[in-house]
Amino acid sequence: MKLQLLGISAILFSTCLCLDLTGHVQWNDICPNYRVLGPAKVVLDAGKYSARITRNGNFSIPDVDPGIYALSVTSHDYIFDQFRVDVVDSTSPPHVRSHILGTPLISATSAFLRYPIVLVPRHKNNYFTPRESFNLLGMFQNPMVMIMVLTGVMMLGMPYIMKHLDPQTLEELKSQQGKIASIHNSIQNGDVKSGLSALLAAEEESKASVASGRAPGNGTTIQQRKAGRGSRRR
CATH class of the missing domain: 2.60.40.10 (Immunoglobulins)
Known part of the structure; x- marks a missing residue:
C-alpha cells in the first residue's frame, strides 16, 4: 500500500x-x-x-x-x-x-x-532544377571550340594568304610541305630510318640556308668597315 x-x-x-x-x-x-x-x-x-x-x-x-x-x-x-x-x-x-x-x-x-x-x-526549398538553355557565348568560351574555330579560319584564309605570297616564298613553302609529307608517309609505311634521315637532311638544309643568308651580310659589313678606314686615312 x-x-x-x-x-x-x-x-x-x-x-x-x-x-x-x-x-x-x-x-x-x-x-x-x-x-x-x-x-x-x-x-x-x-x-x-x-x-x-x-x-x-x-x-x-x-x-x-x-x-x-x-x-x-x-x-x-x-x-x-x-x-x-x-x-x-x-x-x-x-x-x-x-x-x-x-x-x-x-x-x-x-x-x-x-x-x-x-x-x-x-x-x-526548391526541388526543381530548370534545364540549362542554349548559350552561344558560353559555347565559344570552351577551349576546344575556340581551337576548332581558329583552325577553320586558318583553312579559309590560307588560299588568300597563298595568293599574296611572293613566288620564292611560295616555292620554299611547297618544298617544305613536300618534305614533311614524304617524312610522314615513310614513318607510316614503317620506314623509320629513311624518315629520320630525311628529317636530318631537312634540318641541315635549313641550317645551310641560314648560314648562306648571313654570309653576304657579313661580307658587306666587312667591306663597309674597310671603306670607312680608307676614307679616314685619306
Whole structure:
C-alpha cells in the first residue's frame, strides 16, 4: 500500500513539474497560410516530444519534463529557425534562445526570446532544377571550340594568304610541305630510318640556308668597315 502511494505521489509530482510548451507560426510572404505550409510538426530533441501545427498555426507539446531541449520544425517545403528551450517547471515560463544546428546546447546565447514561441518561415526549398538553355557565348568560351574555330579560319584564309605570297616564298613553302609529307608517309609505311634521315637532311638544309643568308651580310659589313678606314686615312 505504501509503495502504491509513493508511486502515485511520484507521478503527481512529475506531472506538476511538466509543462505544456506552446507557440504559433507567424505567416509571412514566404509561407502565407497553412494550406501552403502543408503537414508540419514541431519536435524537441529530434522527436522526443512532438506536436503537429494546427490550421490556425498554433502548436502545443504536452507534458514536457524539465530539461534543456533543441526545438525544430520538420516541414517538407519550408525551413524555420531553431531554438534552445530550457524548461524549469510548470509554474515558470521556459527560457527560449536561438540555436544553430550542430552547435552544443551548452554554448547558449545570452539573449532571450519571447514566449510563447514564434516560428517564422525563413526559406522555401526548391526541388526543381530548370534545364540549362542554349548559350552561344558560353559555347565559344570552351577551349576546344575556340581551337576548332581558329583552325577553320586558318583553312579559309590560307588560299588568300597563298595568293599574296611572293613566288620564292611560295616555292620554299611547297618544298617544305613536300618534305614533311614524304617524312610522314615513310614513318607510316614503317620506314623509320629513311624518315629520320630525311628529317636530318631537312634540318641541315635549313641550317645551310641560314648560314648562306648571313654570309653576304657579313661580307658587306666587312667591306663597309674597310671603306670607312680608307676614307679616314685619306
